[in-house]
Amino acid sequence: MHKIFSKNLFIGKKVVYLPKCHSTNSIATQLAEIEHVNEGAVVIADEQLAGRGQRGNSWESEPGKNIMMSVVLKPTFLKPSQQFFLNIIVSIAVKKTLSEFGLENVKVKWPNDIYAGNKKITGILIESTLKGSMIETSVVGVGLNVNQLVFTSEKATSMALEVGNDLDKELVLEKLSRNIESIYLQLKGGASEKLKADYLKSMIGWGERRSYREKEGTFEGEILGVSELGKLKVERGGNVREYDLKEIEFLWK
Incomplete structure (x- = not known):
């Protein structure tokens, strides 16, 4: 069982622990919709039967070895067009947590995967519910590989x-939840531009000439930033184009 995160202000004051579930994001969404839980409620599972990544990708995790958690946030201070800031703050929080445990070569792969070297160590999935012109609820799912030693993918x-x-694993979970809370409160306090700058500095390919692939073929380009809607801004051949998820592929050196 996972205890309440007593040192946090609000994240983890309610913890729902499940030995096994289909998806922590699905459970957290149900809690938010049906039980109207307070902001900061956390769902944790030792095993996910249908863990999800972006656009329906699956998430591999050995039972009991890793952190699979979802946090309920209520960022009503953000406009729907600003919801990518949640990706930004969670990415920064994960990177900070990894650095606190001695992992230095950590980068963010747009939009929300975290890599150690050239291998994926964390996936983030954020699903929001809108109400009129505001974000009513966001469920932040984090899959962090902690103690798993064997993966079917060579890229993990x-x-x-x-x-x-x-x-x-409990200590990693506590630090991660605390960092998410701290950086979320920074965003709420108006530090959006600083946080975006920190995110860009952490991105794989930012300010570098690298190889990419799109539907028209491969090309050399440089990541210039991220639009307000979270699209990747890439300079290629003197022009700047914006790409959505799945429209561009990073080609590793």
Whole structure:
């Protein structure tokens, strides 16, 4: 069982622990819609039967080894067009948490995957419910590989593989929840431009010439930033184009 996060202000004051579920995001969404839980409610599972990534991608996780959590947020201070800021703050929070456990070579792969070196260590899935011209509820799902040592994908890694030993999963969870809360409160307090700058500095490919692929073929380009709607802004051949998810592919060196 997972205890209440007593050192936090609001994230984790209600914790729903499930040994097994289809998706923590689905459970958290149900809690928000049916039970109208307070902001900061957390759903944690040891095993997900249908863990999801962006656009329906699956998420591989060995039972009991990793963190699979969803947090209910109510960012009514954001406009629907600003909801990508949630991706920004959670990405920064994950990167900060990993650095606190000795992982230095950590980067954000747009829009919301976290990589250690050239391998994926964290996936983020944010699903929001809108009410009129405001965001009513956002469910922030984080899948963080902690102690898993074997993956079917050669492009995946874990904290344990990177640092060379198992970690206290409860401690990782506490630090992660605290960092999400702290950076979320910074966003709420008006630090959006600073946080966006921090996100850009952490991005794979930002300010570099790299190879990419789109439907028209491969090209050399440079990431210039992210639009307000979260689209990737890439300079290629003297022109700037914006790409949505699945419209552009990073080609690793």
